[in-house]
Amino acid sequence: MPAVLSRLAAMLVAACLLFTAQVLAAPQRAAAADPGYLMAHFIGEGSTNQQIYFSHSADGLNWTDLNGGGMTLRSTVGTRGVRDPALVRSPDGSRYWIIATDLCIGCGQSWGDSQSNGSRNFVVWESTDLVTWSAPRLLNVAGAIPDGRNAWAPEAIWNPETNDYVLYWATNATLNGVLKHRIYYARTTDFRTITTPQLYIDRPGTQGIIDTQIVEVPAGVGNFRYVRSSGDGQITIEGSNSILGTWTNLGNLSGIGLTGAQVEGPMWLKFRDRNEWTLYLDQYASGRGYMPVLTTNPSATSTYRLPASGSYNLGGTKKRHGSILNLTATEEARVQARWPSTAPKRLQSFNFQDRYVRHTNFDVRIDQNITGPDAQFRQRPGLAGSGTVSFESVNFPGYFLRHSGFDFQLAYNDGTGGFAADATFRQVAGLADSSWSSFQSYNYPDRYIRHYAYRLKLEPITNATGRADATFRATS
Template sequence: MSRLLTRLAAIFVAVGLFFTSQSLATPQRAAAADPGYLMLHFTGEGSTGQQMYLSHSTDGLHWNDLNDGASILRSTVGTRGVRDPALVRSPAGDKYWIIATDLCWGCGSTVDGSINNGSRSIVVWESTDLVNWSQPWLLNVAGAIPDGRNAWAPEAIWNPATNDYVLYWATNVPLDGKTKHRIFYARTSDFRTITTPQTYIDRPGTQELIDTQIVEMPAGVGNYRYVRASGDGQITLEGSNSILGTWTHLGNLSGIGLTGAQVEGPMWMKFRDRNEWTLYLDQYASRGGYMPVTTADPSAVGTYELPASGSYNLGVNKKRHGSILNLTAAEESRVLARWPSTPAKRLQSYNFQDRYVRHANYDVRIDQNVSTSPDSQFRIRPGLTGSGTVSFESVNFPGYFLRHSNYDFQLVRNDGTAQFAADATFNQVAGLADSTWSSFQSYNHPDRYIRHYAYQLKLDPITTATARGDATFRVTN
């Protein structure tokens, strides 16, 4: 059975994977003030798991899920699912991109369709600060490849030789009528337009290759400026002194019991305080998520070590194929401030206590039977206009807030404008019908409050006892 078929079967069937214990001392950070690491990843199948998640670590081995484990971005384009993301930082640190596979297995996309007639595009987000992201767009990377049938696992690396990014990904171009994924590349400066795609990695015969990631080496470590790890039946390592030059085969990780039948999604991370690297590998066959193998020289195959029991912790969410960024202090401060621990809450109606505020098709109302629906969960954030106020961010549509427009409420993506912030900000006050509950006064229309009318959320003046009941809510779990 080919690696691809093994990989697909593993989505539905778990296979046991055991490793020989190896010694690995848990590293300590050089100083308490050192900034840490940010992992971008997806978590699994379904429309919820195939979105963008963030985790933070202070030492590169122990991870905490940000945003209380909820996604931080949700795709609204293409298949509306995203997998295999890469986080790209510009050389100047003034721009960031997320690039990801446009694929939602189990939520509209079939396995065969994704392989043989999948999206030829990748999903892209852009940011200038790592916390405020653009609307996603689709970048067609495989449409110009003759008989190219999909586009999976995109990655990008800055190439100083050409002063732009080398964007690379896997596309199925069948060989003799049978599936064969190879790695293609194109150059880009903005992730909106690309050069004509070219073949980057093609293994002999029918051997497929889907996942590959490149890491740049500092001077004095190993014999190559770049090392790449690829999933091609093995976890194969290659070295080169030029991203688009000749690559030398270095070996694979079968010597420590890791092959492409067990692990995929190689993800590099350099420890900040020393010349030591972790190559995280996704244990897809056993559904185990990521595990780290460490080395002091990525180009030396014999130096890789398996982790000792208890030497790492990936947090609550399963971590699937992604990428890791070594944060600056400013980046870390912004990220941790944007996604603090803020438990999800619900707003219960005072006079219809079996009903809760929820969104449906971006409209907002109070409904029954929502205890298991994420549509009724919100994070009560500090108000978008400033301290002392509150705003309501959707749990399952991160970045979308309750906002009034023409005195009606909708769930709307934050566009960063002052008008949006004012419309989505409220003063939390003692309940108008019961002071032990809460009411929410509009920031920019202080004579009006959030209330329901015919089960729809409105922004109205409150002048009657009925209206006071309609405008009173309990903040609850």
């Protein structure tokens, strides 16, 4: 019996050692059911690509484009283009903001123009649920900076020492006779009003700095509570125990072959299940978008390492300078329900089959042989009720077909019940051909979507002409 017990004990010890070795060899990963990560970003140049796009990842390294790879928010203010979005959650999780550079390269602005006389504003969206966003608004941040010529690359972090947000960004301005980009900051509680901007980061001589992002580090990891990464000719790493306090230079990433001549737009991600971080860097020089750099201690540059080949996938669109949010399970469910990969469709007229529903200057009509994004819509679950549909514009996300005074327009969803009812329809068998579809109003069930003189109306249908006018087919 003692010999048997001895052998069993030896086997148990061996099994424990094997398990321990496996744990040490590979950090414990979060269960597949754990919530993932949301990235807000832009994807390139031009008016369409310089908008807000969302991507989702379950593990922080492999990303899927939301909304079928289409934009999720569009700026209709300022330059009508946005870059470098920062995604901010309030400490209690009750409010969210997106703050972005008001800049549209290749659509009326050049790099020279934007540096010497660019927008002094940021574009701001606000939400209480991460999926229904306000209309965009402008926030002037650089107008009070002497000789401030632009405002780029906003970031924001909650500061418990002052019980508000530190909003920081780059502005090209002349100081002490030197014109260059420096980082300025202001404090705010609501991203509507800010304190007077102050100089935050300045590099010696003529060396400018444009991109910087701060991450909070938990106790027990490194010597600093906060670490920031900045694009200033290098990818410089600094540490501090106070956001507005003194920062210590900790080195850069040149040791792993990355400098500011190759990469920019640092973007932090903290893995939720372990003390490991990814610093995403935008490979702007080679035009390849983001790549991850891994570390177990953000304040120790010797721990940064390049990823193994094939260990990450950024999805179908190029990911450019953005921001990542660690999602809760509730937030993740909302985000994935709101922006599924629904294919865009055109609505073809039954009795004028060369014509399709399209918006023009936010009015809605049927026009001939329209194939572009003005005639593309994503058919969403109805805003007002189950078993219904709503039609969201592809090139103006957040804008839906809605009736007002029984005339149709493309309008921004203001989140009200009235809007939801006006933009919701029951899809029924086509009134002129049951293999097609007709769309009955949710709040005026005796009326249907129809065209009249090529304009979309909401009217009762009483004859054969009306039935043909009120019949459509969703097609690619």
